[in-house]
Amino acid sequence: MVALCSYETTKLVRIHSVRLGSLKWTLNATVLLFICLVMLWNRKYQQFDQVVSSVTAKVKGVAHMQLPGEGGVIWDEADYSGFLQDKNSFFVVTNIIMTKSQKQGRCPEPPSSGRRCQHHSDCERGAWDQRSHGIQTGSCVKFDALARTCEVVGWCPVEAKNKPPRPALLASAEKFTVLIKNNIRFPAFNFIRRNILPEMTESYLRKCRRANDSLCPIFMLGDVVNRAGENFSTMAVEGGVIGIQIKWDCDLDHLTRRCLPAYSFRRLDQKESNKTLSPGFNFRFAKYRTVDGVEERTLYKAFGIRFDIMVFGQAGKFSFIQLIIYIGSTLSYYALTTILLDWLIGTSCYVAEEGQNYSERKVESIPDKKECILCVSYVDEDDIRLVKMSRKKRLQDAKSIGVQARREDIGHMTATLCLLTEPRSFPATFSQPCSSPPPSWCKCGGCSASPIPQEELCCRRGSEGPCVASSALFHKLSLQRTLLEALILYREPFTPTPPDGAALRRCAYRQYVAWRLGEPPADCRPAIPRCCVTRIREAFPSPGGRYGAFALAKHAAT
Known part of the structure; x- marks a missing residue:
């Protein structure tokens, strides 16, 4: 609850x-x-929606070319662009290999694509592979004065050339133009537009060119190829694939309304012939006729450039x-x-x-109940050491986990100085009381042995020297009875007087902590050297001679 x-x-x-x-x-x-x-x-x-589009293209231009064995021939758009009219793409023939007057019959395969032979047994009747121009009859016939090849049934004579002419026969296609009509829609906003803008009139379309108008939908093929970083004359020989990218990035807000196409171009196929087995782009078509009741055809291997039109974009409106x-x-x-x-x-x-x-002040640390961190001050060091308490290892030998600068307990020391009366003069130092030889871990010579490892702590860390408990200031702050009684009354005004020995010992411990440790770090408990504890207990003994062991209290001993 x-x-x-x-x-x-x-x-x-x-x-x-x-x-x-x-x-x-x-x-x-x-x-x-x-x-x-x-x-x-x-x-x-803004809220965004992706474009939905459709594209159509219309190529215009007339070319004159010289065909081997035919002479001059005029080709218009029905001849060079009437093939492979695909969705979002168009094709323009730029080069051809022509094989005239083919009839169905028997003829030898060219050595470049057929099987060379010496005897009829070298030819397999009914055999065919992807490079054949017909089906083998099983006969080995003479192709020319130097070579014999397997005979095939097919359209004869077979296509003998496989390398396109250089330069390209339709290199003049560079000056052809194409009108690209792109209709787009953004369904989420019911917005429709096309790249032929409302202000574009028929007279404008007749005169505009991409070179001086970035919004003109009419492109010269040579300009498209050049903007893709290619040379039209070189590309026209074997063909290739060019991508025309139309990007719509529309802002449909009233104050910033903008929806115009942006065109970019790049080549999509591998242009280096030596890096691919089938360079460029080509296909075959034939024109048929009947001569004296026999069907003949002219075979064309057409090389050209396919233009793929890719539309992408988005529209945004405030949301x-x-x-x-x-x-x-x-x-x-x-x-x-x-x-x-x-x-x-x-x-x-x-x-x-x-x-x-x-x-x-920002972070409040809560230590693990199973772990106790002690802060220790040595008379031969200026800083305070943080030590993990161990129940098996003496405190004097424990390895410190950190070092911090000492912070003065200003409030407590100010009260001490105000209550400190002018006592009789003390000598600079006091002699150590006679006792048994100090233990091995003692550096000051004033520590007594203890059965508890946690109490085995000396006032000095590394170097041997006088004990802090023998100094006059230690006697004034921690052993002067009148000062301790005044401090007890200052903290607890209704304490019975005179205070007992336990109260005096606790006050003496607080005096030592305020003097040597100042304000201990948060979540750390001060540890008092064995020599100081011994002197305080001798000055304020317990009536029964019994003292508390090392305690996990605010002050380390009682």
């Missing part, structure tokens, strides 16, 4: 800093500017839903400001003391 009636929220820390505040708003303004630029550039506030979605998806970019500022606060790029203060 308690969980149902409770509410949890995020804790915020407000840092009053001109530098951080200025940096925060600068970064926020930069992120906002970036988001707005991306929104305007990519039109993220409040898309705008809200975009704003919601970009709000996460503002988290970059928080991440960067937190990183600056936690690194050396910022003042160390201020950064540590901010970090401690």
Whole structure:
């Protein structure tokens, strides 16, 4: 029931800093500017629809060419472009190989495509392969004075040439023109348009050319090939495939309405003949006639350029839903400001003391109950060491997991100085009490042995020297009874006087911690050297001679 009636929220820390505040708003303004630029550039506030299109093409031009054995011949669009009229593409013949007066009968295969032979047994009756011009009769006949080949039944004489003429016979097709009619529709917006714009009149179409008008739908074939990065005369020999790309990028908003085609060109096939087994583009067709009751034909192997027209694009129109979605998806970019500022606060790029203060206020660490981190101060070092407590290894030999600068406990030390009366003068140092030889881990000579490893800690870490418990300041702060009683009353005004030994010992421990450790790091517990604990217990002994062991309390011993 308690969980149902409770509410949890995020804790915020407000840092009053001109530098951080200025940096925060600068970064926020930069992120906002970036988001707005991306929104305007990519039109993220719009709903988009893909284009649906249809294309037709009409080629115009007349060419005069010299055919071997025929002389001059005139070809118009019905001759060079009446074939392979496919959807979204058109074809223009640029070169041909012609084989005249073919009749069905028997004839030898050319050596380049047929099987050479010496005897009839070398020819297989009824055999055929993809390079044959007919079906073998099983006879080996003479082709010319040097070669004999297998005889076939087919259209004779067979096609002998396989290399196209150079230069191309219809190289003049470079000056042919093509009218491309492209109708598009965006179903989501019920928007229809074509590349022949409403303002384009019949007289305009007669005169416009792509070279001086980027919207003109009439193209010269040579210009198309050149814009694709090719040479028309070279390409016309073996043919090829050219792609004409029409891109529609439409903005249908009233204030920024724009919907015009953009044309681009590229070659789609492999142009290097030595890199492909079948270069260019070609096909065969025949023209038939009857002479004296016998059917004859003229075979044409046509080389040419196929033009594939590819239409793609999109249209966008303002959508409040898309705008809200975009704003919601970009709000996460503002988290970059928080991440960067937190990183600056936690690194050396910022003042160390201020950064540590901010970090401690922002993050509340909860240590593992099974793990205790102790902070230790040595008289021969300036910093505080963080050590994991081990129940088997002595504290003096434990390896530190971190080092931090000591932070003064200003409030406690100020109260101590205010309550400190002028006592009788103390010597600079006090002699160590007589005791048994110090244990091996002791560096100051004032520590006593302990059966508990957690209490085996000396006031010095590396070098041997005087014990901190022998200093006059230790006696003033931790052993002066009048000061300790005043401090106890300062903290707890209704404490019975005189306080007992346990209260005095606890106050003496607090005095040592405030003096040597200052304000211990968060989630760390101070550890007091064995020599100091011994002197405090000797000054304020327990009546029964019994003391608490090393405790996981705010102060390390009782």
